Amino acid sequence: MSTASPTLPVTDLRSAIARLQTFADEYIETDVTVDPEAELSGVYRHVGAAGTVQRPTRRGPAMMFNSIKGHPDFRVLIGLLCSRQRVARLLDVPAQALGQHLLQAVQHAVAPRLIEDAQPACQQVVHRAEDPGFDLRRLLPAPTNTPEDAGPYFTMGLAYAADPETGAHDVTIHRLCVQGKDEISMYFVPGRHLDQFRIKAEQAGKALPITISIGVDPAIEIATCFEPPTTPLGFDELSIAGGLRGKAVELVRAVSVDARAIAHAEVVIEGELVPDYRVKEDQNTGTGKAMPEFPGYTGEAKPAVPVIKVKAVPHRHQPILQTCIGSSDEHTNLAGIPTEASILGMTEKALPGFVLNVHCPSPGTGKYMAVLQVRKRSANDEGRQRQAALLAFAAFSELKHVFLVDEDVDPFDLSDVIWAMTTRYQADVDTIMIPGVRCHPLDPSQDPAFSPSIRGHGISCKTIYDCTVPFDLKDRFQRSRFMDVDVARFVPGFRD
Known part of the structure; x- marks a missing residue:
């Protein structure tokens, strides 16, 4: 497999895009204005979603939409990790060795570190909830995947919070639906570690400070998707990303809550999970549906989900909002490659x-x-x-x-x-x-x-x-054996 130039290291989302641009088949852009409400995902379903998405679909390049209806200051990227080959190119390893590579990163984890930067990249512009006219719905171009979604969703947001008792951190990706000008619902599959933190805080009658980092080094997104037993409660998956890159993920203090965010993120949503407060996930649409999930079906809207009260939204200049289709190959790679590493680790020990x-x-x-x-x-x-x-x-x-x-x-x-x-x-x-x-x-x-x-x-x-x-x-099940030849002699440039 060919790899990109070593002069283009991947350290954040923008350098990841630059890496992909060195290949002819990994990245495309459009300047045609697109509606984030169903149209954007409808386009990418044909261009490159693959996975369990409704047919016809195909595996194609990552796609940048440069003109978003109603959001002139934002671009939206979709499909960054929608092919195994693309993940491999972004992590500098052969596609078939990704599981072993991630396992090595687990075994050589590097803990994240807090930096005290006067103005980190993710805080070049800051919008606060108390600002006149603050409204998430007008500020961020969160897409809906289909016309029947419960609302706009952030599908590639890395939720980061601390255990209120121990201080241990955890990062995961969750279903985040915009419910109002400063409220986002957060669906937890039972057993998720962040939900354990939320429950502890709620039992103490306290809010849980949390940040949602969007648009980061793809190594962080992959590492985030590890689950137990590889990453038990209290294990910070950002340390796996540190192992993948050989250096610590840099964090910064949030501007409005007592929490930390990824320093090079394109966008950060800061807020608090409010104790004893629930909303109906589809309260604004009444569709009964949430959004397309990885099995290929639209999940049902939950009758009562916890809520993040948003306090601030810092972001970079000319920010890029990253998104994915829940049933695309992007989810397969995010979930599947860490699973491969976990299984390899478990079986190798035994x-x-x-x-x-x-x-x-x-x-x-x-x-x-x-x-x-x-x-x-x-x-x-x-x-x-x-x-x-x-x-x-x-x-x-x-x-x-x-x-x-x-x-x-x-x-x-x-x-x-x-x-x-x-x-x-x-x-x-x-x-x-x-x-x-x-x-x-x-x-x-x-x-x-x-x-x-x-x-x-x-x-x-x-x-x-x-x-x-x-x-x-075994001697009765030998595959037919062919002569080893140099095919490039006959077909110049040929690669298996």
């Missing part, structure tokens, strides 16, 4: 050298499906492939299906995986079902209405598909 690689592909949403490539080195390794699958389920609770393949099958080529399933799998002996296990609430099939075997919403039957050859039969 079964050293056995699992060669892991892929969480787009059709599996980055969360629900993993392909594990294993190497059986002796008869004693027979059966360990299924143990590896069980470890994967333990490492990532939202995982639903695991496919096991041999070392001669490319886990990143789903055609090759299905070939292995066709020729190395018998359903009656190679399907292992584990019913009644908690999984993920956004999968609509995980509901008693879908199957009477499911006791409650979010419970699933987890399944292992063992598409590996039994060790004692």
Whole structure:
């Protein structure tokens, strides 16, 4: 894989864009005015969203909209991480080595550091809630993905807050809907660490100070999406981004609340999660829908979600608002690559050298499906492939299906995986079902209405598909071997 010039290091969103511009196929711009209300996402659905988005769609370049209806001072970027190759180019590693690369960053984490800069990049312009005419809806071009969304959403906002008891920090991406001139609702999937911080503060009758950083170094966005057990409660995922870049992520003090923000962010929203205050997520539209989520369906609007009371919005000069489509490949990469690293870490500790690689592909949403490539080195390794699958389920609770393949099958080529399933799998002996296990609430099939075997919403039957050859039969399953040749002699410039 070709890489960009080493003279263009990636340190923030703007340098990431500059990196992509060194490639012919990774970035495009348009000066045509676009409406952030459904039209912007409608355009990108065709240009490059891919993932579980409604067809027709395709995997394409990141796209910058330079003219946003109603917001002349902003540009909007979408699809920055919408291809695995693009992520690899931004992190300077081969696409198939991303999982191992992220695992190394976890093992060599670098804690973030607070800087005392008189005017950090993210605070070049500051809007305060008490300013006359302050209104989030007019200030920031938060898009709606579809005409039936509950409202405008920030989909690439990195929420950062501290445990009110211990001071430990956590950063995650959440569903953030603009509800009014200074209010944003925040949906938490049960168990998220920031929600634990919010609950602690609420039980003490206190607000939780929080910042939302938008438009940062993509290494931070990827690192943010790690989950337990790799990152237990109290583990600051920004330290993984530090490990990826080999230097600490720089933070600054918020201008209006007792919290910290990412210093080079394009936009920061500062506020407080208000105790004992909830709103209906679709209170302004009544659609019953929230926004498109990663499984490819629009999530239901929640009847009562916590609220951030916004205190200030600092941003850069000529800011870029970054967004994504929830069901695009951008989510697959954000969720799936850290999952690959987590599974590799767990299996390597228990079964050293056995699992060669892991892929969480787009059709599996980055969360629900993993392909594990294993190497059986002796008869004693027979059966360990299924143990590896069980470890994967333990490492990532939202995982639903695991496919096991041999070392001669490319886990990143789903055609090759299905070939292995066709020729190395018998359903009656190679399907292992584990019913009644908690999984993920956004999968609509995980509901008693879908199957009477499911006791409650979010419970699933987890399944292992063992598409590996039994060790004692490996000599009967050798792929046809071709001559190694220098293809470039015949097709100049050819690359595999």
